[in-house]
Amino acid sequence: MSFINYMAREINCKLVYYGPGLCGKTTNLQYIYERTNPEAKGKMISLATETERTLFFDFLPLSLGEIRGFKTRFHLYTVPGQVFYDASRKLILKGVDGVIFVADSQIERTEANLESVENLRTNLAEQGYSLDKLPYVVQYNKRDLPNVAGLEELREMINTTKVPDFEAVARTGVGVFDTLKAVAKLVLTELRKGG
Amino acid sequence: MVNPQMVMYEEEFNQIQAVVDRLVRDANAKVVFIVDKNGQLISASGDIDNVDTTSLASLTAGNIAATGGMAKLLKENEFATQFHEGEKQNIHIQLVGNRVILVVIFDTRSSLGLVRLRVKKANEELNHIFEQLLKKVQEPGADSPFAEITDEDIDNLFND
Numbered sequence: 079m080s081f082i083n084y085m086a087r088e089i090n091c092k093l094v095y096y097g098p099g100l101c102g103k104t105t106n107l108q109y110i111y112e113r114t115n116p117e118a119k120g121k122m123i124s125l126a127t128e129t130e131r132t133l134f135f136d137f138l139p140l141s142l143g144e145i146r147g148f149k150t151r152f153h154l155y156t157v158p159g160q161v162f163y164d165a166s167r168k169l170i171l172k173g174v175d176g177v178i179f180v181a182d183s184q185i186e187r188t189e190a191n192l193e194s195v196e197n198l199r200t201n202l203a204e205q206g207y208s209l210d211k212l213p214y215v216v217q218y219n220k221r222d223l224p225n226v227a228g229l230e231e232l233r234e235m236i237n238t239t240k241v242p243d244f245e246a247v248a249r250t251g252v253g254v255f256d257t258l259k260a261v262a263k264l265v266l267t268e269l270r271k272g273g
Numbered sequence: 274m275v276n277p278q279m280v281m282y283e284e285e286f287n288q289i290q291a292v293v294d295r296l297v298r299d300a301n302a303k304v305v306f307i308v309d310k311n312g313q314l315i316s317a318s319g320d321i322d323n324v325d326t327t328s329l330a331s332l333t334a335g336n337i338a339a340t341g342g343m344a345k346l347l348k349e350n351e352f353a354t355q356f357h358e359g360e361k362q363n364i365h366i367q368l369v370g371n372r373v374i375l376v377v378i379f380d381t382r383s384s385l386g387l388v389r390l391r392v393k394k395a396n397e398e399l400n401h402i403f404e405q406l407l408k409k410v411q412e413p414g415a416d417s418p419f420a421e422i423t424d425e426d427i428d429n430l431f432n433d
Contacts, residue, residue: 081279081313082418085286089419090313120327125335134339137312137331143430145422150430153312153331169338173311259431266427269419 079173080269088149091265092173093258096198097180098190099131099159102219105248106180107138107154110258113251114140132158135170142262152262159194168201176213176265177202178257180248181236183218183226188235195236209239213264216243217257222250278410279309285406286316292398293318296375300391301383303362307399308333308374315373329376333366337374356385367392370400372407 081090095103104124111122120139127133136156141149157167179198181191199209216237220226229245237243242260246253289307296305297319304324306317312334317326340352355366365377365388375395377388 079279079311081281081309081311083281083286083315084418085281085283092311092313121325123328123332134335137328139327139331145426145430146418148418165342166339169335169342172338173309263427263431266419266422266430267424270422 080175080265082148086149087147088151089145089269090151090153091175091262091269092153092155093176093178093261093265094170094174095154095156095178095180096167096194097159097219098182098187098194099161101159101180101182101187101191101194102246102248103156103159103180104130104132104136106178106217106219106246106254106257107136107156109248109251109254110140110154111138113255118142131160132156133163134158134166145266150266152265154258161193164197164201167197168204171201171205171207174202174205174207174212175268176261177209177215178261179214179216179236180246181216181218181232183220183232184223185225185227188227191232191236213261213268214239214241215257215261215264216241217246217248217253218243219246219248219253221245221252222247279311279313280406280410281315282406282409285402285409288402289316289399290318292395292402296377296391296395300377300379300388302377302379302388304376304378306330306376307369308376310334310337310372310374319378324378333374333376337366337368363388365389365392367396369396370403372403373399375399 095106097103118141123137125134138154140152155170157170179195202209218232244253244257248254293305293316304319304321306326307315308330309315312331314326314330344352351368353368357364362380367375369375379388
């Protein structure tokens with residue numbers, strides 16, 4: 079649920095990166111953080127364990143510029159991917175405006191991807207959202223690894239509703255901004271309808 | 274959508290800011306801010322140049338969400354008040370009307386008793402203002418300022 083502030087002439091939106099454990103959600107945010115001008119970003123916060131696994135969420139505030147005199151600000155969140163952090167994942171989806179599903183392209187993660195996308199659908203439904211109505215994009219990450227599934231195969235499995243999708247290597251930044259821009263566009267288009 | 278769109282107008286913003294400004298003085302607080310439950314900062318006052326209010330807003334909302342989750346497990350409605358005691362600074366967090374969060378950061382110049390007392394009064398006033406705001410947002414005819422934006426406007430944002 080976006081927040082329009084007429085006083086500050088600002089519009090704030092919340093984007094959530096979802097996906098199985100170790101698929102690269104935090105890496106997406108880290109790359110965006112590294113490659114964004116200091117004046118356009120705030121501090122990146124990671125609530126992680128000692129072994130750098132996300133415990134609660136990562137948070138990165140970004141400013142994208144102005145539309146019709148309104149500053150557009152996006153708050154990027156990741157969820158903890160590990161299965162047993164489901165209670166936390168539900169909380170982070172509250173008030174979401176757009177979702178990025180980050181899939182791990184490796185063949186051995188097929189089941190984890192499917193489980194996670196199903197979990198996303200269920201958790202959204204619990205909050206009263208439908209994944210089919212929400213601005214939503216898919217990213218196939220880790221395309222540089224040798225043991226990855228074919229693109230068409232992944233599409234068929236994960237992107238059944240045929241939303242915009244992107245191949246990525248989050249570690250080096252391939253596809254990271256394309257994914258972000260695509261979901262940001264969908265969110266802004268949704269606002270035009272009156273959100 | 275489950276929640277109505279959160280919108281802030283000048284009139285209500287000024288009323289909220291007045292309450293927040295006064296609370297800083299009355300409670301001898303360092304910083305007072307208001308965040309919505311999704312982590313968006315609504316208003317802040319006090320020594321805000323020396324704190325990262327955006328990050329604090331997001332973490333506060335995460336904190337309230339986690340506490341709300343615990344409440345649910347215990348079959349409590351909400352834990353409306355939280356207090357974190359540090360060596361030099363303390364944070365008092367109050368849920369207002371189950372909609373927004375009022376945060377007071379204070380040090381030894383104040384006390385928990387005083388903060389609690391002042392927050393109670395501010396809570397009632399804020400509750401009233403946000404109720405009015407919600408009614409206004411739900412009135413028909415409150416068009417989105419984005420109804421007129423074009424694909425070109427959106428594309429221009431990304432041409433860098």
